[in-house]
Amino acid sequence: MMQQENAQQALPRAVAETLQVSGSNCETGLSSAEAQIRLKRDGPNEVPERKPHHVLRFLAKFWGLSAWMVELIALLSLVLHKTTDLVVALLLLVVNAVLSFLQEQRASAAVAALRQQLNITVRTMRDGSWKTISAKALVRGDIVRVRAGDFVPADMLLVQGNLRLDQAALTGESREVERTTGDTLYGGATVRYGEGTGIVTATGVKTYFGRTTELVASAHPKLHVEEVVSRVVRWLFLIVGTLVLVTLVVSYLNALPLLDTLPIALVLLMSAVPVALPVMFTVSMALGSMELSRQGVLITRLSGIEDAATMDVLCTDKTGTLTMNQLSLKLVQPRPGFSDADVVRFAALASNLANADPIDLAFLRAAGTSGQEEGHKATILSFQPFSAATRRTEAIVSVDGGTLRCVKGALRTVAEAAGLSQDAIMQLEDQASIEARKGERVLAVARAFEAGPLELIGLAYLYDAPRPDSARLIAELRRLGLEVKMLTGDALPVAQAIAAALGLGTIARVPDLQSEQSMAKGGSPVQGVDGYAEVFPEDKFLVVKRLQEAGHVVGMTGDGVNDAPALRQAEVGIAVSGASDVAKGAASAVLTHEGLVDIVDMVKSGRAIYQRVLTWIINKVSRTILKAGFVVVAFLATGRFAISALGMVLLVFMTDFVKIALATDRVHPSKRPETWNIGPLVRVAIALGFLMLVESLALLAFGWHRFGLADAGGKLQTFTFQTLLFFALFSIVSVRERRAFWSSRPSRTLAIAIVADAALGLFIGIHGLAELRPLPLAISLVTFTYAGLLVLGPNDLLKTLLTRKWGSVGS
Structure with missing residues (x-):
């Protein structure tokens, strides 16, 4: 060696x-x-x-819009001397803080585990x-x-x-x-x-600056889901705020005490606050990231998984991702006066073992295997690595008492440096193109004694075989609705040969991207092209920009420092196995395995998390309409609040507990890229919300006369609490599936949460709690059965039909 x-x-x-x-x-x-x-x-x-103290992090759970509202309700209960309401409100506040803190700790542990791997x-x-x-x-x-x-x-x-x-x-x-x-x-x-x-x-x-550079990106760009949810919540606040205003006006006209009206108004506003979303989304992302880490994908930016769900174009490196990244020397063609051994020997001298570069290692292995080193002890005096500017490596070597200048690199670059004429260079390129059509990469090797002129020794052909699973994984990504585009620095014939083996179609040259025709909208960079040849690292940024200008969400793989701008520009920057630290820092995901298998897992995981967020949005919209509409319409019709502030607070926290469990739900990733145009799905949620509102009010009208609720305020409170709870729980079972609810089973965690909530609701109905007075078990069972039959029957059928009619955003 x-x-x-x-x-x-x-x-x-x-x-x-x-x-x-x-x-x-x-x-x-x-x-x-x-x-x-x-x-x-x-x-x-x-x-x-440095992390905030655990106590400070726990106390922070008592600070925020939803916490303020519960604290204000507790304060009003204290002023009105409602001791039981005060105790229950404070208990709910503490329980929510504890659960949120524990889930955050779990997510932090997941992130810490990822940092260890990164x-x-x-x-x-x-x-x-x-x-x-x-x-x-x-x-x-x-x-x-x-x-x-x-x-x-x-x-x-x-x-x-x-x-x-x-x-x-x-x-x-x-x-x-x-x-x-x-x-x-x-x-x-x-x-x-x-x-x-x-x-x-x-x-x-x-160290001088007192720290080491950490790889996990500190930037937290605004997520699409945050923007979408913020827009939904703003509309919900507008709707609920209007209903609250109507309630306050009617209460004033009916001379009802403000202190009796204000608590319920606060709870109605709280119903529009996404209390469970931050915890649900954090847990979902943490679990998704941990699952991906076990499969070989390390997430460095939170937006990585989210954007993977909407990605519709994947630009991938050839070497190491689509091929084995195990270059082997297939053929040498020495110039007259030189031998095969000379080509291998001087190419090896122009290589550096310490860099672990695949091309250098191929020549060093060939030199070691053939015994070229024996009798030629060499000392490398200086080494110039490959760069896009020089397109060659160069070493000054002391060997056998003399000094040699050894060069290897691109054929034309090295041949011109050796003083060959254009005709001679074109002849060599024609000769090399025959092997290039087989997918082999050609390099020229040259040497010079002391300060003498550079002399071309010959050509060397390297071959990097496609990975056995690349063609299958490309086909799978296409079935998931992604366009796969291969990027390679190789000449066009080499790229075309590899593309044919992988099942890819037309391959274009990157210089064509800069032509006047391609600058036009809808030009060749997007339509009908499955890859690009002669790609320099800095060209990747141009490819990403062209695809984004055409309206695509782009994924880009890379490994070098010059890939960083493209990785940062792409919605999904992916640093491949063995990438440089700068590339990893710029990417939103880092692969630990070679090939495309990790990217397939990342796409599926991103789409699964997307489905869980959609389920939350549908539930949020429909349940807010149900709760706020029920309370206000019942108040306008009867002149009484059908549920107390305490009952509403209890209802909010119990259903949010179940919605947090959605982070673990079993979902089917869709077969095409997702889109954040969720308007049609919101319309489905609004329709379901109004339908449940009508159904629950019909049940109230029935119970008002048949169950004697008009004369029993405490029982009315319990009846309303159970009605809203059971409709909400069965609604989660229904809307977690875009198809019929029985198409898939919920996760064990979600199923346990739903059953526990239903059991607690029945228990409160039997024994009562504060102003929620006990009800006969038969009434509770009637309410439970009524909600289940309607939500999982006609409502579920309507959901399926509307989703199909207005355009499915999910699976």
């Missing part, structure tokens, strides 16, 4: 002294045993996260070989390799290399800074260009 050695005495004095003091060296690094000793002594390379990894020399470890395990004296796209994991002294760093996150200075051998690198900076090896001088809280 090629040697990468630098004589210790040739290093700058500051570097040599640092190595000596730390007890480390560039050839072997630290031993694992010594690293463990230092890790125990100095602690992990991290700064403990920690930065680094290439470190341990026991004489390069290893990939967590940045938290770094210790003073470790030898670390950094390259473009990496975060600097700790304070380091650059032993070898030339870098350009972005320190904006640390100093606020947006201009990149140059760093070379002997310079200090501060932990948390981002490597924008170049690569190098450094020795760790400080970790964790001992």
